[in-house]
Amino acid sequence: MITPEELVFGLDIGTRNVVGSVGYKEGREFHVIAHSVKEHETRAMLDGQIHDIGRVGNTIKAIKDDLERQLEQPLKEVCIAAAGRVLKTVTTTVEHRFVEETIVTGEDIHTLDLLGIEQAQQVLAEENDTHYKFYCVGYSVMHYYLNGEMFTNLEGHKAETISEDIIVTFLPEDVVDGLYSAVDIAGLEVVNLTLEPIAAINVAIPENFRMLNIALVDVGAGTSDICITKDGSIIAYGMIPHAGDELTELIVQQYLVDFNTAESMKLASSFGDTVEFKDIMGLSHTIESQEIWDLTESTVDKITEEVAQKIKELNGDKSVSATFVVGGGGKIHGFTEKLAEHLGIVKERVALRGEEVLQAVKFEQSDVKKDPLLVTPIGICLNYYDQKNNFIMVHFNGERMKLYDNGHLTVVDVALNAGFPNDDLFPKRGKEINFTLNGKPRFIRGEAGESSVIRYNGKVVSMNTALEPNSYISIQPSTAGEDAYCTIEMLEEYGKETITFYVNHKMMTCPRVVAVNGEMQLPSYSIQDGDVIETQNYYTVAQIAAFMDVTLDKDADIFVNNRRCDENEPVYENFDVTWTVSEESDIDFSAKIAENTKEENTTPENETSEQSAEKENARQEQFGTDAAEESGMNTETLENAEAKEQTVSAEPVDLRVIVNGRPVFMHGKPEYVFVDVFEYIDFDLSSGNGRAIITKINEKDALFTQKLFSGDKIEIYWKEN
Numbered sequence: 001m002i003t004p005e006e007l008v009f010g011l012d013i014g015t016r017n018v019v020g021s022v023g024y025k026e027g028r029e030f031h032v033i034a035h036s037v038k039e040h041e042t043r044a045m046l047d048g049q050i051h052d053i054g055r056v057g058n059t060i061k062a063i064k065d066d067l068e069r070q071l072e073q074p075l076k077e078v079c080i081a082a083a084g085r086v087l088k089t090v091t092t093t094v095e096h097r098f099v100e101e102t103i104v105t106g107e108d109i110h111t112l113d114l115l116g117i118e119q120a121q122q123v124l125a126e127e128n129d130t131h132y133k134f135y136c137v138g139y140s141v142m143h144y145y146l147n148g149e150m151f152t153n154l155e156g157h158k159a160e161t162i163s164e165d166i167i168v169t170f171l172p173e174d175v176v177d178g179l180y181s182a183v184d185i186a187g188l189e190v191v192n193l194t195l196e197p198i199a200a201i202n203v204a205i206p207e208n209f210r211m212l213n214i215a216l217v218d219v220g221a222g223t224s225d226i227c228i229t230k231d232g233s234i235i236a237y238g239m240i241p242h243a244g245d246e247l248t249e250l251i252v253q254q255y256l257v258d259f260n261t262a263e264s265m266k267l268a269s270s271f272g273d274t275v276e277f278k279d280i281m282g283l284s285h286t287i288e289s290q291e292i293w294d295l296t297e298s299t300v301d302k303i304t305e306e307v308a309q310k311i312k313e314l315n316g317d318k319s320v321s322a323t324f325v326v327g328g329g330g331k332i333h334g335f336t337e338k339l340a341e342h343l344g345i346v347k348e349r350v351a352l353r354g355e356e357v358l359q360a361v362k363f364e365q366s367d368v369k370k371d372p373l374l375v376t377p378i379g380i381c382l383n384y385y386d387q388k389n390n391f392i393m394v395h396f397n398g399e400r401m402k403l404y405d406n407g408h409l410t411v412v413d414v415a416l417n418a419g420f421p422n423d424d425l426f427p428k429r430g431k432e433i434n435f436t437l438n439g440k441p442r443f444i445r446g447e448a449g450e451s452s453v454i455r456y457n458g459k460v461v462s463m464n465t466a467l468e469p470n471s472y473i474s475i476q477p478s479t480a481g482e483d484a485y486c487t488i489e490m491l492e493e494y495g496k497e498t499i500t501f502y503v504n505h506k507m508m509t510c511p512r513v514v515a516v517n518g519e520m521q522l523p524s525y526s527i528q529d530g531d532v533i534e535t536q537n538y539y540t541v542a543q544i545a546a547f548m549d550v551t552l553d554k555d556a557d558i559f560v561n562n563r564r565c566d567e568n569e570p571v572y573e574n575f576d577v578t579w580t581v582s583e584e585s586d587i588d589f590s591a592k593i594a595e596n597t598k599e600e601n602t603t604p605e606n607e608t609s610e611q612s613a614e615k616e617n618a619r620q621e622q623f624g625t626d627a628a629e630e631s632g633m634n635t636e637t638l639e640n641a642e643a644k645e646q647t648v649s650a651e652p653v654d655l656r657v658i659v660n661g662r663p664v665f666m667h668g669k670p671e672y673v674f675v676d677v678f679e680y681i682d683f684d685l686s687s688g689n690g691r692a693i694i695t696k697i698n699e700k701d702a703l704f705t706q707k708l709f710s711g712d713k714i715e716i717y718w719k720e721n
Contacts, residue, residue, distance in 0.1 A: 057185025219329030244329025
């Protein structure tokens with residue numbers, strides 16, 4: 001004896017009619033003990049979506065009352081399905097750019113898919129003019145691209161950018177709410193909700209077939225619903241707005257019959273050589289089935305071509321291995337053959353599924369005939385036993401939310417459906433700096449932040465953790481790292497830190513400057529986003545004067561390398577500048593030179609004429625002998641410079657040298673020898689422990705009494721035994 005608790009009530013709420021079946025499962029067989037069908041009295045539903053909830057609710061109640069009379073017991077719970085034709089499909093392209101060339105991992109591909117789903121949600125939100133939410137119920141990647149070129153599999157390849165074309169399917173919330181409301185009017189409670197294509201697959205495609213790449217086409221009244229299976233899952237849904245009613249309308253017009261008679265004629269033409277009917281005038285006719293085939297041939301060709309195109313689109317622009325057809329519209333002669341032709345597969349791989357897939361279904365009512373029309377309502381009942389592909393409730397960040405369970409839900413699906421920003425799931429880098437250096441674009445990336453922290457029922461988990469009903473999930477957003485920071489002196493192109501000139505025959509060392517957005521900046525300048533930077537190897541006369549904080553006599557001539565010029569003249573490394581300081585400056589020029597060069601420079605009193613000649617040779621190497629000749633730097637000039645140096649040789653000078661890679665500034669003496677360095681560095685001469693001391697000047701062995709000059713590079717260290 002079957003108890004009421006063992007019975008399952010499945011309800012197929014269609015556009016034209018409502019089908020109800022009640023039964024139970026025994027072993028591998030499903031027994032149908034009550035069955036009822038009722039058409040809508042008005043156009044209460046359009047394309048699978050409820051428009052008049054009250055009228056649809058009344059139709060469901062009539063089905064329920066009829067089944068209760070057959071069963072002689074009440075029905076309280078029901079299983080339903082949302083029509084595949086109400087699904088929303090979005091096709092989009094998304095790209096992910098790596099900071100540098102990277103080997104692509106499976107996680108990178110998963111992240112790309114998530115970005116695609118999120119972008120599809122944004123596209124759908126922009127097109128949605130209602131306040132309803134959409135549930136993501138499936139997606140399929142059509143193409144992957146590696147650095148702009150199409151690739152079948154990205155994993156393991158090196159890439160700077162990866163991208164994909166993805167098709168994402170959504171179920172609108174209002175469809176679900178409408179179904180629940182209509183069922184509630186009939187006094188029923190929904191215990192399981194699935195999608196019609198999934199219900200049909202439960203019957204039409206055995207589970208062991210679903211590992212294959214197969215399409216299921218449900219040819220209904222107003223639409224042809226499509227779903228694609230692969231690797232055991234449904235990967236995509238779609239539909240075209242053409243189906244059986246278009247064929248029926250042709251018969252109505254051609255033979256002057258009512259719609260129901262035309263439906264009967266359409267089906268009869270598929271099973272016999274002749275078709276008998278009465279027209280609206282009451283006249284009887286007998287025609288060859290071939291007449292109806294010829295009448296509907298072009299429309300069948302158009303519908304099957306569009307179905308094939310949609311199947312290929314959903315399947316990544318390629319055909320499937322096989323296709324199963326259910327629904328009354330697919331029974332018309334030539335439908336499966338034409339569909340196979342447009343899919344480019346042999347006709348044996350496109351088959352109408354009907355009575356043969358209902359072998360495990362037993363009808364206790366003798367007047368119920370096994371038919372493709374029964375595939376979906378029976379599938380709805382069978383889906384109850386699996387409890388798959390229904391809605392589950394979870395708690396996310398303190399709020400209760402409903403999710404469509406496609407059998408593969410993870411924490412990420414919760415975040416996406418809740419509108420949690422994808423950027424907050426993954427570590428964020430601080431802001432990068434984009435700028436132009438010497439005409440070429442450059443960027444400095446920010447620091448990486450911390451990943452998001454995901455807690456699942458109180459435990460820290462990964463974002464790919466599978467979901468269970470009534471779970472508690474919270475996500476602490478990822479953080480951004482420090483913004484990028486870079487100064488001019490940190491640039492490789494900046495080179496040496498100083499540039500040396502001779503001002504009124506005295507050495508002047510200045511920090512090397514760089515033009516940023518047309519203005520000179522010091523090495524410590526922090527580069528900003530959008531800066532245009534030009535490195536320069538010169539100062540102008542005016543810039544040197546500004547750096548020294550002196551005012552030039554406007555009435556006196558300025559000479560650069562003994563050539564008369566103005567304040568805008570560029571002054572390169574080792575060039576000589578001769579000018580007159582204004583009396584208004586009221587400043588001791590020699591003192592000013594000493595002040596500005598105290599920590600960076602030295603005057604040339606400690607140089608001999610031979611060393612001055614070496615500097616001149618360096619100038620000629622850098623700028624050419626012609627420049628030296630134009631500047632008037634001849635033997636007489638060098639001799640004059642030597643005479644000036646000798647007149648001030650007794651004055652104390654400052655000296656800048658590099659010791660073991662660090663700058664050292666020496667002061668207070670007119671000249672310096674190597675041993676003087678030990679007064680300015682921390683080097684214990686008593687800690688040799690038998691080791692020899694190594695002393696070098698400019699990479700050559702040095703004596704303690706050897707004379708030092710500005711810029712000398714000194715090395716002092718113990719020789720290891």
